[in-house]
Amino acid sequence: MSGPAHPDVAPLVRARDLQRHFPVGGGLFRAPTGAIRAVDGVSLDIARGETLALVGESGSGKTTTGRLILHLDVPTGGTVHFDGTDLASLAPAPLRAMRRRMQLVFQDPFGSLNPRMTIGDTVKEGLLIHRLAEGAEADRRTRALLEEVGLRADWANRYPHEFSGGQRQRVGIARALSVGPDFVVLDEPVSALDVSVQAQVINLLMDLQKQRGLTYLFIAHDLSVVEHVADRVAVMYLGRIVELAPRDAIFAEPLHPYAQALRSAVPVADPTVRARRIVLAGEPPSPADPPTGCPFHPRCHHPARDESCARLVPPLEEKAPAHLVACHKQPPTTITWEAQQVAGATRQPERHLPVLALDARTD
Amino acid sequence: MRPPARGAAIALGVLALLGVVAVLGPVAWPVDPDHVFDAPMLVSASPSVAHPLGTDPASRDVLARLIAGARVSLSFGLLAAVVALGLGTLAGLAAALAGPRTDRVIGALIDVGLAVPRLLVLIVLTAALGRLPWAWLAVTMGVTGWFGLARQVRSRARALAAGDFARAARALGAGTRRLALRHVLPNIAGTLSAAAVLAFAHAITLEAALSFIGQGVPIPVASWGGLISDGRAQLWTSPWLALAPTLALVTCVVAAGALADAIERASPWGRVESAP
Amino acid sequence: MRGAPLRRFLAALARGLGVVLLVAVASLVLMHFAPGDPLGTTLEGANVPPDVIAAWRARMGADQPLPLQVGRWLGAAATGDLGYSVSMHMSVARAIRTALPYTALLGLVAIVLGFAGGIALAFAQARARGRALDRWLGGGALAVWAAPEFVVGLVLVELFAVRLGWFPSGGAMDVTLGGDAPAGVVFADRLRHLVLPAVTMALVIAAQVGRHQRVALVEAWREPFIRAARARGLRERALWVHHAWRAALGPTIALAGLSLPLLAGGAFVIERIFNWPGMGSLAFQALADRDPHLALGCVVAGATLVVLGGALADVAQAAFDPRRAT
Ligand SMILES: Nc1ncnc2c1ncn2[C@@H]1O[C@H](COP(=O)(O)OP(=O)(O)OP(=O)(O)O)[C@@H](O)[C@H]1O
Numbered sequence: 029m030s031g032p033a034h035p036d037v038a039p040l041v042r043a044r045d046l047q048r049h050f051p052v053g054g055g056l057f058r059a060p061t062g063a064i065r066a067v068d069g070v071s072l073d074i075a076r077g078e079t080l081a082l083v084g085e086s087g088s089g090k091t092t093t094g095r096l097i098l099h100l101d102v103p104t105g106g107t108v109h110f111d112g113t114d115l116a117s118l119a120p121a122p123l124r125a126m127r128r129r130m131q132l133v134f135q136d137p138f139g140s141l142n143p144r145m146t147i148g149d150t151v152k153e154g155l156l157i158h159r160l161a162e163g164a165e166a167d168r169r170t171r172a173l174l175e176e177v178g179l180r181a182d183w184a185n186r187y188p189h190e191f192s193g194g195q196r197q198r199v200g201i202a203r204a205l206s207v208g209p210d211f212v213v214l215d216e217p218v219s220a221l222d223v224s225v226q227a228q229v230i231n232l233l234m235d236l237q238k239q240r241g242l243t244y245l246f247i248a249h250d251l252s253v254v255e256h257v258a259d260r261v262a263v264m265y266l267g268r269i270v271e272l273a274p275r276d277a278i279f280a281e282p283l284h285p286y287a288q289a290l291r292s293a294v295p296v297a298d299p300t301v302r303a304r305r306i307v308l309a310g311e312p313p314s315p316a317d318p319p320t321g322c323p324f325h326p327r328c329h330h331p332a333r334d335e336s337c338a339r340l341v342p343p344l345e346e347k348a349p350a351h352l353v354a355c356h357k358q359p360p361t362t363i364t365w366e367a368q369q370v371a372g373a374t375r376q377p378e379r380h381l382p383v384l385a386l387d388a389r390t391d
Numbered sequence: 392m393r394p395p396a397r398g399a400a401i402a403l404g405v406l407a408l409l410g411v412v413a414v415l416g417p418v419a420w421p422v423d424p425d426h427v428f429d430a431p432m433l434v435s436a437s438p439s440v441a442h443p444l445g446t447d448p449a450s451r452d453v454l455a456r457l458i459a460g461a462r463v464s465l466s467f468g469l470l471a472a473v474v475a476l477g478l479g480t481l482a483g484l485a486a487a488l489a490g491p492r493t494d495r496v497i498g499a500l501i502d503v504g505l506a507v508p509r510l511l512v513l514i515v516l517t518a519a520l521g522r523l524p525w526a527w528l529a530v531t532m533g534v535t536g537w538f539g540l541a542r543q544v545r546s547r548a549r550a551l552a553a554g555d556f557a558r559a560a561r562a563l564g565a566g567t568r569r570l571a572l573r574h575v576l577p578n579i580a581g582t583l584s585a586a587a588v589l590a591f592a593h594a595i596t597l598e599a600a601l602s603f604i605g606q607g608v609p610i611p612v613a614s615w616g617g618l619i620s621d622g623r624a625q626l627w628t629s630p631w632l633a634l635a636p637t638l639a640l641v642t643c644v645v646a647a648g649a650l651a652d653a654i655e656r657a658s659p660w661g662r663v664e665s666a667p
Numbered sequence: 668m669r670g671a672p673l674r675r676f677l678a679a680l681a682r683g684l685g686v687v688l689l690v691a692v693a694s695l696v697l698m699h700f701a702p703g704d705p706l707g708t709t710l711e712g713a714n715v716p717p718d719v720i721a722a723w724r725a726r727m728g729a730d731q732p733l734p735l736q737v738g739r740w741l742g743a744a745a746t747g748d749l750g751y752s753v754s755m756h757m758s759v760a761r762a763i764r765t766a767l768p769y770t771a772l773l774g775l776v777a778i779v780l781g782f783a784g785g786i787a788l789a790f791a792q793a794r795a796r797g798r799a800l801d802r803w804l805g806g807g808a809l810a811v812w813a814a815p816e817f818v819v820g821l822v823l824v825e826l827f828a829v830r831l832g833w834f835p836s837g838g839a840m841d842v843t844l845g846g847d848a849p850a851g852v853v854f855a856d857r858l859r860h861l862v863l864p865a866v867t868m869a870l871v872i873a874a875q876v877g878r879h880q881r882v883a884l885v886e887a888w889r890e891p892f893i894r895a896a897r898a899r900g901l902r903e904r905a906l907w908v909h910h911a912w913r914a915a916l917g918p919t920i921a922l923a924g925l926s927l928p929l930l931a932g933g934a935f936v937i938e939r940i941f942n943w944p945g946m947g948s949l950a951f952q953a954l955a956d957r958d959p960h961l962a963l964g965c966v967v968a969g970a971t972l973v974v975l976g977g978a979l980a981d982v983a984q985a986a987f988d989p990r991r992a993t
């Protein structure tokens with residue numbers, strides 16, 4: 029279970045044991061032969077006003093998690109509470125009304141805008157759906173929204189193909205903001221953009237968060253993007269959260285071997301030192317056929333890795349205050365040494381902190 | 392102009408010309424297509440100044456009948472295409488957007504509709520319902536001809552609905568209707584117009600086949616198909632009887648086919664099946 | 668699922684069985700509500716006493732409520748009994764068994780010829796793409812595609828049968844040929860009768876196939892793997908022969924599956940023109956003589972053929988497409 033960042037205040041978003049299994053194989057007359065476990069037991073809380081980053085490599089289930097939290101995809105297991113309301117309990121009409129409060133920004137600036145609608149109409153659509161404004165008032169608010177995201181108001185009558193990737197992404201942000209949401213899922217909002225544009229869009233997102241008091245779930249595929257935006261970071265691997273900690277803890281002392289690998293890939297600012305890069309062996313396994321036990325064990329570099337890693341599913345447990353890690357080889361752990369030995373363990377758990385070993389630069 | 396645009400322009404021009412002939416033809420050539428000129432003498436006469444395309448075995452003016460046939464055949468194709476387009480779009484959108492149960496039902500309907508030879512269905516229907524006036528025959532043609540179109544609309548709409556901008560609309564709270572009208576339809580307009588043009592062509596050709604079997608637009612109304620069938624007995628003795636309406640029909644259908652091709656090539660979404 | 672073509676075929680077939688069932692039920696319902704009494708019309712002219720008509724109606728189950736009729740027909744059909752044809756004076760199953768081989772022969776020959784012709788046409792066009800030859804061939808194909816089948820057939824009959832007398836104008840065999848004629852003569856006679864209807868149908872198919880295949884070929888030409896092969900310096904001719912056609916054949920086979928109903932409709936007209944004693948002529952007779960069980964049998968048999976062909980096309984397409992993997 030993930031502890032909320034501010035234990036005394038109820039979180040805005042509370043996901044418990046979310047699962048999304050896509051059936052594979054099968055057909056009209058045959059039962060499915062298996063399932064892709066795109067999301068496999070994700071629990072997290074997001075406090076009001078915070079930015080929780082969700083980081084993991086391609087295919088780890090980040091997008092699916094985002095959709096499940098917004099109930100744009102229906103989970104095969106688990107629950108999502110938004111501001112105390114169980115989204116699964118809502119009938120279609122109240123759910124549509126609830127959509128005003130939670131929005132989504134997409135990764136792909138090209139596919140996410142309807143090519144047959146002007147950007148003004150795209151931004152205005154939410155206002156009309158929820159009857160927040162009509163006629164001239166809706167136009168006025170559309171123009172204001174365009175300006176708020178750094179576009180010119182008189183571009184409202186233009187079509188998406190006339191804009192660059194960064195500009196389109198701003199349109200997508202304006203569309204999300206149009207209905208005045210509390211919570212926005214940002215699904216790799218800058219991955220498709222040029223590096224020079226990335227910083228501008230990130231800054232825009234941070235400004236908007238401050239001005240509007242937004243809560244973000246910020247999805248990214250590496251840690252470097254989230255370093256300056258996240259309050260907390262959740263690291264995802266094969267449909268599960270393997271580490272969840274405050275941003276500084278993840279960057280200073282990542283404990284899960286996978287999080288350590290991600291951390292080691294972040295460029296170091298200090299030119300006199302160089303982090304030892306941890307290069308993972310092999311490809312990530314398919315979520316259709318995940319490894320037994322700890323999903324990361326076939327690629328793991330922890331010195332205490334042993335038989336038990338293939339047999340035990342390590343729980344996400346607290347290693348330090350508010351620092352949750354799913355690895356029973358990083359002490360402390362609630363899985364006793366006896367239990368590990370029953371599962372075939374031969375090596376005692378030990379602290380393994382390879383990223384902290386920074387070499388002085390010699391070249 | 393790029394080649395598809397030029398092809399489309401030519402094809403559109405030909406179709407427009409045929410339309411003008413149908414509308415204004417009776418003014419320019421004010422001869423009653425049903426008037427019998429001189430039964431014993433002027434039967435199956437060769438083209439002349441008085442009758443530029445000759446006369447038929449019943450001593451009627453072939454040019455006047457051809458113009459009348461244009462009115463019937465073009466309206467016939469138009470009506471059938473509109474019915475097929477309406478039904479196919481509605482069914483395809485409903486299947487793609489209204490949930491899995493609707494999809495299964497409509498999917499089965501489409502499979503059945505595509506598995507049965509359309510001409511056979513039409514013949515059975517006309518046999519069962521008796522000879523239909525041409526407008527009703529055209530409606531029947533549309534009712535039996537929307538399955539392929541519905542399948543195309545379904546697969547395209549499904550792909551669009553799974554895409555990001557449709558997802559964004561749903562995240563905004565858009566309902567099925569808004570999704571269909573604002574986000575799917577405008578993006579499949581190319582596919583739809585190409586399919587409708589093909590449906591128009593198919594209807595005209597199928598009516599001709601029905602006429603050949605004796606189940607087409609009932610006489611005395613003259614359709615191109617009916618004129619071809621009437622003239623086929625004299626194919627060598629009086630070739631103009633069948634030749635003129637055949638040329639008219641083939642020109643019209645070729646233009647429609649070329650127009651559909653050009654629309655497909657110009658639209659970014661790949662090709663349209665020209666099977667029904 | 669490339670590894671299991673048989674399974675794929677069986678699944679498609681099972682789906683098709685459902686389709687055929689629905690077709691049968693829909694036809695029975697339609698027949699029930701159609702105005703007039705088909706049976707009465709058939710026997711009226713023959714001056715049959717009313718009690719005999721009533722007996723016939725009872726025997727054919729026409730006097731029973733609709734659901735019962737449907738159930739009875741389906742039950743009998745499951746055992747291969749498709750009812751009795753009043754106009755042919757034989758069981759519908761037997762009438763279909765007699766006609767089916769003719770349609771199968773005509774259809775197979777025409778499909779093979781048509782596909783060969785269409786693919787050759789497309790290759791010629793694709794290799795000449797953008798040049799005048801491409802446009803001329805395309806224009807010709809478009810014209811044949813646009814002309815109704817019966818026009819194509821009539822032109823061929825007039826030309827090669829009536830004018831030139833090279834081929835018979837109709838029928839499937841020379842009935843004056845004695846049963847003791849040498850096998851070679853009989854075979855040559857059958858072949859001569861087959862030529863015109865088969866060529867008519869093949870022309871129609873070739874025009875359709877050619878149109879699609881050309882687009883598919885030109886699309887395949889732009890595929891990355893072909894571009895890679897071009898970069899490796901393979902000769903253009905070798906490329907077309909070894910690579911492009913493989914990529915393009917899949918869509919064409921799919922088209923074949925899709926256009927089977929269209930072909931069946933065309934066959935109906937073509938058999939009619941050439942007096943070919945196949946399913947199309949049988950269906951026509953059923954309608955002309957208002958023979959309800961025969962009509963129903965023809966519709967169901969036609970749907971079965973279409974479904975069967977569709978399932979085969981589905982499997983063939985999967986086998987030919989290097990990229991398709993489901
Ligand atoms: N609709 C679907 N049907 C079947 N499988 C799916 C579907 N959507 C996602 N998946 C699978 O679920 C897994 C997780 O996908 P998801 O898109 O959530 O990953 P991601 O972490 O967002 O990856 P990326 O960085 O590429 O966006 C992948 O293996 C994907 O193939």
Ligand SMILES: [Mg+2]
Pocket residue numbers: 090091092215
């Ligand atoms: Mg993603």
